[in-house]
Amino acid sequence: MAELTSILTCPQCGKRTTEQMPTDSCVFFYECPGCHTVLRPLAGDCCVFCSYGTAPCPPVQAGAGCCAT
Secondary structure: OOOOOEEEOOOOHHHHEEEEEOOOOOOOOOOOOOOEEOOOOOOOOOOOHHHHHOOOOOHHOOOOOOOOO
């Protein structure tokens, strides 16, 4: 069973926000509620959860690969 909650940490201001991850889509853009920076996946990652979260997205957790492919 995949972990569906992840804590996103903004690389600009350090704000940590607990978010629910969708199981049917990727999150490519996320606006930090602290500084309003729009986060995008880092090179090689498929979504903001894989780049900035405490848990990768559900497809990656399941071993199915990136949710963008």
